[in-house]
Amino acid sequence: xxxxxxxxxxxxxxxxxxxxxxxxxxxxxxxxxxxxxxxxxxxxxxxxxxxxxxxxxxxxxxxxxxxxxxxxxxxxxxxxxxxxxxxxxxxxxxxxxxxxxxxxxxxxxxxxxxxxxxxxxxxxxxxxxxxxxxxxxxxxxxxxxxxxxxxxxxxxxxxxxxxxxxxxxxxxxxxxxxxxxxxxxxxxxxxxxxxxxxxxxxxxxxxxxxxxxxxxxxxxxxxxxxxxxxxxxxxxxxx
Numbered sequence: 217x218x219x220x221x222x223x224x225x226x227x228x229x230x231x232x233x234x235x236x237x238x239x240x241x242x243x244x245x246x247x248x249x250x251x252x253x254x255x256x257x258x259x260x261x262x263x264x265x266x267x268x269x270x271x272x273x274x275x276x277x278x279x280x281x282x283x284x285x286x287x288x289x290x291x292x293x294x295x296x297x298x299x300x301x302x303x304x305x306x307x308x309x310x311x312x313x314x315x316x317x318x319x320x321x322x323x324x325x326x327x328x329x330x331x332x333x334x335x336x337x338x339x340x341x342x343x344x345x346x347x348x349x350x351x352x353x354x355x356x357x358x359x360x361x362x363x364x365x366x367x368x369x370x371x372x373x374x375x376x377x378x379x380x381x382x383x384x385x386x387x388x389x390x391x392x393x394x395x396x397x398x399x400x401x402x403x404x405x406x407x408x409x410x411x412x413x414x415x416x417x418x419x420x421x422x423x424x425x426x427x428x429x430x431x432x433x434x435x436x437x438x439x440x441x442x443x444x445x446x447x448x449x450x451x452x453x454x455x
Contacts (some may be wrong), residue, residue: 307379308454311338311346313427315450319354319367323442325400328365330354334429334448338375346375348388350411352446359398369394369409369433377417384417384425394435403438410434417452425452 317334321327332354338346349372356365371392377384394409413431420426427450435442 307340307343308422309340310455311340311425311452312336312455313338313450313452315427315448317352317354317446317448319352319433319444319446321354321356321365321367321396321442321444323438323440325403325438326359326365326396328356328359330356330365330367332367334446334450336450340379344376344378346377348373348375348390350390363398366397367394368396369411369435371409371411373411377415382419384419385414386417387414388412394437396435396437400438407435407437409436411446413446423454425454426450427452 313334313336315334317332319330319332321330332352334350334352336348336350338348340346350370352367352369354365354367358364369392371390373388373390375386375388377386389410389412391410393406395406397405399405411431411433413429415427415429417425417427427448429448429450431446431448433442433444433446435444
């Protein structure tokens with residue numbers, strides 16, 4: 217009976233010693249019924265600026281883009297090259313001149329002033345040299361009963377001229393043949409001809425010019441030689 221009582225006394229003494237070694241518990245503070253959270257304006261979250269953040273994000277993305285892309289934009293498509301520019305050699309290669317001409321023909325058999333047409337086609341191989349061909353017609357009043365003077369000529373050659381400004385001077389030389397009516401006794405109606413002259417074109421438009429032309433015309437009708445004069449006023453088409 218004494219041993220169980222002694223054991224219980226030792227257990228109670230040990231429990232009291234352990235309880236004495238634990239620190240004192242601070243009595244709990246009475247809970248307040250008010251909200252203990254600080255106002256939003258006093259917190260660090262109120263110091264964040266969303267606009268600045270968006271700007272900084274965009275700057276960061278710009279900084280991430282390679283600088284070379286900004287320095288070398290995509291080149292635009294080149295403009296089409298014009299066919300005609302004043303002050304340059306970029307011009308149409310073909311010219312067609314159509315106009316009226318005056319031809320003064322003199323010989324010991326026929327002496328006549330003829331009015332007709334003057335047609336010229338030119339193709340420029342470069343900026344100043346062209347290959348050219350022309351056809352000339354002329355008609356005059358009758359010199360005999362029912363005998364009208366008619367002239368037909370043509371040839372081919374070269375043209376040399378400047379094509380820089382509105383005024384375009386040029387020279388040309390052509391070799392060909394000619395046909396003359398009426399028929400004269402013992403003479404052929406055909407002959408060799410040579411034409412050389414100068415002219416001036418005035419550019420009205422990229423497609424049109426006005427031309428003034430004067431020429432020396434050499435022929436060999438009637439087994440003789442003739443040195444005659446021709447003038448023409450033409451409208452020139454460029455294409």
